[in-house]
Amino acid sequence: MLGRDLRLAYRQGSDVVLALAFFIIAASLFPLGVGPDPKVLAGMAAGVIWVLALLSVMLSLDRLFQTDYDDGALELMALSPVPMTLLVLAKSLSHWLTTGVPLLVLAPVIAVMLNMPAEGFLPLIVGLAVGTPTLSLIGAIGAALVLGARRANLLTALLVLPLYIPVLIFGVTAVDAALAGLPIRPHLLLMAAILAAALPLAPWAAAAAIRTSFQ
Amino acid sequence: MKIANAVLPFAVGGFVILTGIGVYLGLFNSPSDYQQGDTVRIMYIHVPAAYLGVMIYGVIAGSSLSLLIWKHPLAELIARASAPVGLVFTFLCLVTGSLWGKPMWGTWWVWDARLTSMLILLFLYAGYIALSNAFDEPGRGNKPAAILALVGVVNLPIIKFSVDWWNTLHQPASIIRMDGPTIAMEMLTPLFYMLGGFTCFYLMILVIRLRSEIAASKLRIAMMSGAMASNPEADNQQSASEPGRREMEKVGG
Numbered sequence: 001m002l003g004r005d006l007r008l009a010y011r012q013g014s015d016v017v018l019a020l021a022f023f024i025i026a027a028s029l030f031p032l033g034v035g036p037d038p039k040v041l042a043g044m045a046a047g048v049i050w051v052l053a054l055l056s057v058m059l060s061l062d063r064l065f066q067t068d069y070d071d072g073a074l075e076l077m078a079l080s081p082v083p084m085t086l087l088v089l090a091k092s093l094s095h096w097l098t099t100g101v102p103l104l105v106l107a108p109v110i111a112v113m114l115n116m117p118a119e120g121f122l123p124l125i126v127g128l129a130v131g132t133p134t135l136s137l138i139g140a141i142g143a144a145l146v147l148g149a150r151r152a153n154l155l156t157a158l159l160v161l162p163l164y165i166p167v168l169i170f171g172v173t174a175v176d177a178a179l180a181g182l183p184i185r186p187h188l189l190l191m192a193a194i195l196a197a198a199l200p201l202a203p204w205a206a207a208a209a210i211r212t213s214f215q
Numbered sequence: 216m217k218i219a220n221a222v223l224p225f226a227v228g229g230f231v232i233l234t235g236i237g238v239y240l241g242l243f244n245s246p247s248d249y250q251q252g253d254t255v256r257i258m259y260i261h262v263p264a265a266y267l268g269v270m271i272y273g274v275i276a277g278s279s280l281s282l283l284i285w286k287h288p289l290a291e292l293i294a295r296a297s298a299p300v301g302l303v304f305t306f307l308c309l310v311t312g313s314l315w316g317k318p319m320w321g322t323w324w325v326w327d328a329r330l331t332s333m334l335i336l337l338f339l340y341a342g343y344i345a346l347s348n349a350f351d352e353p354g355r356g357n358k359p360a361a362i363l364a365l366v367g368v369v370n371l372p373i374i375k376f377s378v379d380w381w382n383t384l385h386q387p388a389s390i391i392r393m394d395g396p397t398i399a400m401e402m403l404t405p406l407f408y409m410l411g412g413f414t415c416f417y418l419m420i421l422v423i424r425l426r427s428e429i430a431a432s433k434l435r436i437a438m439m440s441g442a443m444a445s446n447p448e449a450d451n452q453q454s455a456s457e458p459g460r461r462e463m464e465k466v467g468g
């Protein structure tokens with residue numbers, strides 16, 4: 001299952017590339033928007049990167065279930081002996097591998113572009129590594145809920161973004177703590193706790209949502 | 216429905232009497248705060264609104280749970296009927312809080328934990344309403360919306376304990392405490408009247424909305440069975456948005 005989704009994503013590489021291109025282009029808009037003052041940019045670098053990571057994960061969520069729902073593959077998967085929660089978990093994992101991991105690689109580049117101090121890099125990367133799987137998992141709930149709805153993309157944004165806020169807050173405070181010379185462990189542990197809670201609960205909720213879409 | 220009809224007169228009476236007493240006591244018969252002056256009276260709207268915003272979400276989550284487990288049709292109606300009321304109360308809480316914050320904290324809005332989690336609650340209500348109306352088939356959105364409501368329950372303990380977990384501008388809980396309330400009795404009494412009055416108001420609106428929802432679904436069934444041949448999609452809920460959509464389709468294609 002995981003292999004199939006990864007292969008699909010790889011062969012239709014444009015989706016992944018589009019999400020990443022959005023990430024980079026949107027990041028480069030900020031220096032143009034607020035002016036190229038290095039101090040200002042350094043102050044908001046972590047926030048900008050995190051917000052853009054949220055948005056690019058969110059934009060690629062429709063890939064998660066929508067195409068399989070449209071061509072009926074999702075219904076066949078639901079009929080297969082594999083439990084639905086595992087399917088959702090595999091799909092979220094492949095979504096994370098194709099969206100979250102490339103973001104991890106790109107984030108330091110953006111951080112340099114935005115003039116972020118070097119102490120912030122480690123918490124940013126670790127935070128993204130712990131936080132983006134959570135984003136994919138929570139996003140799976142949102143993507144599953146809107147299956148068959150009108151204007152599904154806008155609706156996903158409305159549903160998912162409020163639920164993303166905690167991850168965003170702890171991700172940014174970890175970087176801020178590092179820049180202020182404070183310990184970053186508590187923030188990262190809190191993010192890990194959110195991930196640990198989302199890992200069993202989100203696939204369960206998403207699986208229930210997918211089942212309701214087959215009426 | 217019989218229970219609901221029986222509750223309605225009590226709810227209306229309770230709302231009028233309790234809110235009346237609460238407003239009188241709150242505005243004319245309670246002391247002004249020694250630091251805050253008369254602005255403390257905003258509390259008599261702010262606190263009940265906040266409490267109802269959170270409580271109604273709890274009601275929605277509870278009935279969503281019973282909808283998903285027992286498929287009880289009334290649970291679905293209660294959740295649908297409550298959501299806009301909860302949205303309005305949450306909004307009212309944020310607005311009064313903001314009006315209160317301007318003279319007290321010197322700012323309309325701060326991004327502290329209580330305010331932010333209340334704002335998230337507002338977004339959750341909006342998402343809930345949008346999701347339950349997002350499907351063409353009436354009733355199709357109920358279950359996804361119920362799942363969303365249950366996911367959003369995570370936010371409720373965050374709202375409750377946000378003032379204890381984070382060091383914020385918003386004051387910590389002062390009514391429900393282990394060592395008794397820290398508010399003066401003269402202020403607490405009108406507050407309780409207002410809480411009771413607002414709850415009765417919610418019950419009143421809930422019953423009225425339940426009646427209209429039931430009437431609407433009866434109407435829908437009647438129209439579906441009566442007008443199947445001519446226009447199977449005609450139901451009174453969609454009729455409002457129908458002309459607009461037709462126009463959009465004309466423009467689009």
